[in-house]
Amino acid sequence: MGTFQPNPLLGFGILIGGIALAALAADARLALVALVAQYVGAAFMMAAANTAIAWLHLAVGGLATLILYLGIRARPADGTERAAILRLPFRIVALVLSLTPAGVLAVRWPLPYASDLASLACYALAAGFTAQMGLFREPARTGMAALTLLLAASVFAQAAGGSLFLMGLLLAAHLLTGLAAGHLHSTRTAAQEGAE
Numbered sequence: 001m002g003t004f005q006p007n008p009l010l011g012f013g014i015l016i017g018g019i020a021l022a023a024l025a026a027d028a029r030l031a032l033v034a035l036v037a038q039y040v041g042a043a044f045m046m047a048a049a050n051t052a053i054a055w056l057h058l059a060v061g062g063l064a065t066l067i068l069y070l071g072i073r074a075r076p077a078d079g080t081e082r083a084a085i086l087r088l089p090f091r092i093v094a095l096v097l098s099l100t101p102a103g104v105l106a107v108r109w110p111l112p113y114a115s116d117l118a119s120l121a122c123y124a125l126a127a128g129f130t131a132q133m134g135l136f137r138e139p140a141r142t143g144m145a146a147l148t149l150l151l152a153a154s155v156f157a158q159a160a161g162g163s164l165f166l167m168g169l170l171l172a173a174h175l176l177t178g179l180a181a182g183h184l185h186s187t188r189t190a191a192q193e194g195a196e
Contacts (some may be wrong), residue, residue: 005051006115011044015121019128022148023095024088028072028140035065035144038125042151045121046158053167057154060171064147064178071182072140086135095131102127111156118159125152143181150174 018037025031039061046054102123125148132145154170175177 006044006047008045008048011041012049012121013041014038014044015041016039016124019099019131019148020095020122022128022144022166023098023131023135024091026086026091028086028138028144029069031141031144032065032069032072035068035147038148038151039065040127042121042125042155045118045155049158053158056083056139056167056171057158057174060174061147061151064174067175067178068140068143068185069182071185091135094135098127098131098134099124111160114156115159115162118155120150122156122159125149125155130167139181139184143177143185146177146181150177173194 002012014037015134018034018039018041021034022031025034039058042061043058045055046057085185103120106116106120106123110116111122114122129145129149129152132141132148136142150170150173154174155169157166
């Protein structure tokens with residue numbers, strides 16, 4: 001019986017769907033589902049080269065997402081953030097304006113030591129980071145954007161044959177970013193409640 005080898009194209013499709021949902025979702029809990037989809041898609045893409053590293057990234061990403069969820073659940077936002085005010089058509093335009101240059105850059109200047117698909121995925125993840133940072137200000141949403149960018153670094157490092165030490169540092173960065181964003185979200189909403 002052979003080992004399970006997911007299709008990298010399927011992973012790329014899941015990754016793009018997660019990027020789109022993260023930018024379009026006004027609800028932070030739905031954006032967490034999108035973040036999980038990004039980790040699943042990246043794991044599918046990374047599994048072609050190293051299955052153990054791919055599933056380790058998936059496990060760490062799931063843990064970082066769980067930490068963010070606990071921070072959001074402990075202190076839900078009041079919904080008056082700019083993120084809730086921006087309408088869906090504006091978020092769609094912001095996403096398209098972020099992904100279009102990413103596609104052009106991936107074609108014109110692909111990343112060194114990475115396949116075309118991995119290069120496109122990294123640029124798309126960076127575009128997802130840009131869109132989320134421009135659209136949302138809540139600490140939890142900023143943390144999700146930072147995790148998206150860290151996922152791009154992980155995909156590139158794995159595609160370029162990064163060392164285990166580098167992959168370990170990136171995995172630690174995922175966990176610390178999730179922890180910091182969850183803590184900042186709960187602290188900020190607690191301070192807003194105390195000021196009222």
